[in-house]
Amino acid sequence: MESAIPPHLQVSRSRHRRVPDDYKPPYPSFVARHRPAVGSVVMAYFGIQHSPDAPKGLPAALTSLEAVFASANGPRHWDRAAYVDEARYNNTVSVAYWDDRAVFDAWFPAARAAWTGTEAAGLGKFIEVLCPSVNDYETLFSSLGRPEGVAVIADGMSGEVLEHAYWGGMRDRIPLSQTNEMAPVGVPSVVREGRRLRVKPHDNICLIRSGQDWSDTDSAERKMYLEDVEPVLREGMEFLRDEGLAIGCFANRYMTVLDGDGRPTEKSYGMSWWKSLAALERWAESHPTHVRIFGAAMKYLSTLGPAAKLRLYHEVTVTRAADQFFEYLDCHPGTGMLKAVTVEA
Amino acid sequence: MESAIPPHLQVSRSRHRRVPDDYKPPYPSFVARHRPAVGSVVMAYFGIQHSPDAPKGLPAALTSLEAVFASANGPRHWDRAAYVDEARYNNTVSVAYWDDRAVFDAWFPAARAAWTGTEAAGLGKFIEVLCPSVNDYETLFSSLGRPEGVAVIADGMSGEVLEHAYWGGMRDRIPLSQTNEMAPVGVPSVVREGRRLRVKPHDNICLIRSGQDWSDTDSAERKMYLEDVEPVLREGMEFLRDEGLAIGCFANRYMTVLDGDGRPTEKSYGMSWWKSLAALERWAESHPTHVRIFGAAMKYLSTLGPAAKLRLYHEVTVTRAADQFFEYLDCHPGTGMLKAVTVEA
Numbered sequence: 001m002e003s004a005i006p007p008h009l010q011v012s013r014s015r016h017r018r019v020p021d022d023y024k025p026p027y028p029s030f031v032a033r034h035r036p037a038v039g040s041v042v043m044a045y046f047g048i049q050h051s052p053d054a055p056k057g058l059p060a061a062l063t064s065l066e067a068v069f070a071s072a073n074g075p076r077h078w079d080r081a082a083y084v085d086e087a088r089y090n091n092t093v094s095v096a097y098w099d100d101r102a103v104f105d106a107w108f109p110a111a112r113a114a115w116t117g118t119e120a121a122g123l124g125k126f127i128e129v130l131c132p133s134v135n136d137y138e139t140l141f142s143s144l145g146r147p148e149g150v151a152v153i154a155d156g157m158s159g160e161v162l163e164h165a166y167w168g169g170m171r172d173r174i175p176l177s178q179t180n181e182m183a184p185v186g187v188p189s190v191v192r193e194g195r196r197l198r199v200k201p202h203d204n205i206c207l208i209r210s211g212q213d214w215s216d217t218d219s220a221e222r223k224m225y226l227e228d229v230e231p232v233l234r235e236g237m238e239f240l241r242d243e244g245l246a247i248g249c250f251a252n253r254y255m256t257v258l259d260g261d262g263r264p265t266e267k268s269y270g271m272s273w274w275k276s277l278a279a280l281e282r283w284a285e286s287h288p289t290h291v292r293i294f295g296a297a298m299k300y301l302s303t304l305g306p307a308a309k310l311r312l313y314h315e316v317t318v319t320r321a322a323d324q325f326f327e328y329l330d331c332h333p334g335t336g337m338l339k340a341v342t343v344e345a
Numbered sequence: 346m347e348s349a350i351p352p353h354l355q356v357s358r359s360r361h362r363r364v365p366d367d368y369k370p371p372y373p374s375f376v377a378r379h380r381p382a383v384g385s386v387v388m389a390y391f392g393i394q395h396s397p398d399a400p401k402g403l404p405a406a407l408t409s410l411e412a413v414f415a416s417a418n419g420p421r422h423w424d425r426a427a428y429v430d431e432a433r434y435n436n437t438v439s440v441a442y443w444d445d446r447a448v449f450d451a452w453f454p455a456a457r458a459a460w461t462g463t464e465a466a467g468l469g470k471f472i473e474v475l476c477p478s479v480n481d482y483e484t485l486f487s488s489l490g491r492p493e494g495v496a497v498i499a500d501g502m503s504g505e506v507l508e509h510a511y512w513g514g515m516r517d518r519i520p521l522s523q524t525n526e527m528a529p530v531g532v533p534s535v536v537r538e539g540r541r542l543r544v545k546p547h548d549n550i551c552l553i554r555s556g557q558d559w560s561d562t563d564s565a566e567r568k569m570y571l572e573d574v575e576p577v578l579r580e581g582m583e584f585l586r587d588e589g590l591a592i593g594c595f596a597n598r599y600m601t602v603l604d605g606d607g608r609p610t611e612k613s614y615g616m617s618w619w620k621s622l623a624a625l626e627r628w629a630e631s632h633p634t635h636v637r638i639f640g641a642a643m644k645y646l647s648t649l650g651p652a653a654k655l656r657l658y659h660e661v662t663v664t665r666a667a668d669q670f671f672e673y674l675d676c677h678p679g680t681g682m683l684k685a686v687t688v689e690a
Contacts, residue, residue, distance in 0.1 A: 292640065
């Protein structure tokens, strides 16, 4: 058993972990490990949206984004997923990861110009970027062997970690929690640059990407996931999408991962933007759908353990305003962090 | 909104609360308030047990206990409840409360001699006492107007408190949590004195008494409680009774409160002895039955709010070994804290 916080990020604590040293989680979980030289990472979401009639320019826009990803200093890993949002717009989101901010900074200006700097008829585009230090985020995986998201660019995975399977484990896995409450400070504002809207959020907004992969499940486990778990998960995701703002969730997207040909896979993830880690904690712990999901997962993983073929993972990040970038071109006003601000016509 | 920790018990923190200052619970709850002069209280459980054939001496023993309670320096409040334990023994437990330890200390020797110092054919007797300082315990009530347990001897009730309706609220309401982890220290031992067995537990064992009162519910709410909530609660109580030891629950009793004539009322409570507050937290947060109960209560109280007629309360105490007393006369070996020790024949 090891701490989710690697030795080189452990500091003298001013804030305590929620569980004692002799805590034993009821099932194994793992976290991504970077080599100590990695100081920060970049998580960049490139979205494109359109109303139900798909504009002709969509495939070309996606192809050109792929070319930008493949250019010098491009991401070490990216994936793509799609969903239909609350305004009935189709959204395709490509998420790219770097483990060197300097490389991203060298790459980004041209990529930005090509994406939100380039209008396309009938298409909205957005870029949402976090550049957290390695102290600012955590990951969690229910099994080894298939990293997702930021873990793909990590150098490996941990052994079984201590800080999971209890409420508060998410916070306890973030190294910064050793000394910092990560409270939100400030108020989001918006800057207009032509047709582009740039949102400047506050310190310590929180992003969660939380995924599931049922591609390996056999028929019984698949049935359990699709009939018992997924509908409850969907209910929770829809609550956040439609009613989240009142509890500090600016936006929630329940995405289906696409394969290289743009076809749906048996993987999905929810991603959401939160006012604070505390707001995410409160929803997770009190909303009936998530409490049910947590209870079901606890029971399921405690019973099946390593025999479970359903794979679960997430990554949760809290960042300072200086490490965030949000820009929207021709998007509808309910898109992403636009919901956090009032945009004057 | 006020803190569950009254101003005169607030100290400079070395340990943080789990929620930020701007946390807003989704429904109101209240705590018992003692006048500041009260430094400690006493919670004393006097039990009597017998196999299914009720011995002739039972009524006389209970009547004599009532006389002892009514004598000088007796408790300011007591109540009585009954249950059938895992060995199929009937148990009647009278719980008495004081808010002045010196008064209890003056009263107790004679009461002890009359109870566990006096054998009665076919009857086992036990005394389980905690004398916590006011820093060592917390209460929580879903409504005002009908105090139970230690709250009956309090001087009043708080307004709406902040620290509730999240996992960790229990700990955050105990004043000692401001500076102390309340970790268990030591190993329980047993001392034989003739036929009496005295268990000497370790520091920071934990007691919870958690009750429900459905006497005011109308037919729809009563049906909901009896058909949807109570069976799940019972399942959790039975798990703790039968399988609790492995997770740090020494004993659990799911009691029906009796009226002055010894008849069952529409009130019940669970009481359990735990190795530590942390062990209680882990069960409450991870066992499917309790997670379901918590989720149902959150939903129920958030929806009905003050209109709910079901009344819920609890009291949770963590004490040093010097503030504990456990003594058993002719009880079966699965009784109370006897399960924490090995008794040689």
